[in-house]
Ligand SMILES: NC(=O)C1=CN([C@@H]2O[C@H](COP(=O)(O)OP(=O)(O)OC[C@H]3O[C@@H](n4cnc5c(N)ncnc54)[C@H](O)[C@@H]3O)[C@@H](O)[C@H]2O)C=CC1
């Protein structure tokens with residue numbers, strides 16, 4: 258039986274802990290708020306993030322990272338991307354020398370432009386054979402209701418990917434393995450930016466043709482960036498690529514899409530931040546993703562437009578025109 262530490266008691270960390278427990282793993286969670294840990298450990302619920310959900314009674318939780326990480330073979334990281342480096346540096350002394358890491362996070366670090374698995378490798382000084390990423394069409398609220406879905410466990414080492422896939426194979430949760438860490442991870446981060454754009458389109462009252470155009474050209478952007486960074490094109494047609502893009506851009510449950518809807522309806526970024534109590538990673542990662550694209554000479558007009566709107570440099574009323582007035586080109590150039 259795997260002994261798993263889940264670091265983060267937000268909506269995905271908690272739901273993934275349930276998946277692991279339903280798969281037979283022994284799970285201890287860490288959360289920064291003692292009262293949330295107590296609710297999980299003693300009342301088997303986390304009402305702020307997942308109202309109505311009854312968690313498996315086997316899940317424990319503790320606000321002390323040393324306790325949560327003690328003896329863990331698998332360490333799952335589920336905090337907001339921009340906080341990972343600081344948190345992980347503090348947790349490093351308590352992480353076992355042979356533990357496998359799992360990143361659930363879908364962001365890119367501001368400043369360094371690093372993917373989350375790169376931050377993990379750097380901070381913990383571990384090789385790629387112990388460093389995995391789980392990403393796919395995984396809206397936490399649906400999975401918390403034990404609705405069926407699939408996902409991707411990515412690692413350059415097949416045995417490690419298999420180990421993590423076995424630990425999170427529940428009756429309603431089917432993991433596939435993939436060795437393309439870059440492609441899987443970038444897909445998850447960039448789709449959040451595309452979902453922001455789709456939300457803006459929705460909020461402005463535009464229809465499905467506009468949304469489908471953004472989703473499809475968004476996938477073209479994600480693929481272009483990924484391939485230029487060494488990812489495999491096939492990954493972007495898979496669950497972590499198209500699968501997650503479709504789920505996130507279509508679903509009112511998506512925090513990124515919802516954030517975009519509010520902007521499209523005329524709210525400012527600050528007003529939208531004030532009413533958003535969960536993590537919309539695309540808002541903070543958009544600029545870093547654009548930075549990555551620029552550093553590699555990759556054209557990403559949708560990411561550029563979203564970054565412009567979020568930073569206040571592009572008026573929302575000019576979003577559509579900024580994309581439609583570009584020079585005509587071949588679809589697959
Ligand atoms: N919720 C979802 O449906 C999915 C989320 N993800 C990704 O999982 C990651 C975590 O997201 P969620 O759990 O959904 O977020 P959330 O907003 O539901 O929860 C975030 C958690 O991190 C904690 N937190 C906030 N700031 C912190 C800090 N400075 N240090 C330590 N902890 C802090 C919060 O208290 C909360 O427990 C994100 O990268 C997200 O993109 C991936 C797939 C699905």
Ligand SMILES: O=C(CO)COP(=O)(O)O
Nearest residue numbers: 393394395396511512513
């Ligand atoms: O990553 C997700 C679904 O796979 C969740 O998307 P949001 O963070 O936009 O809610």
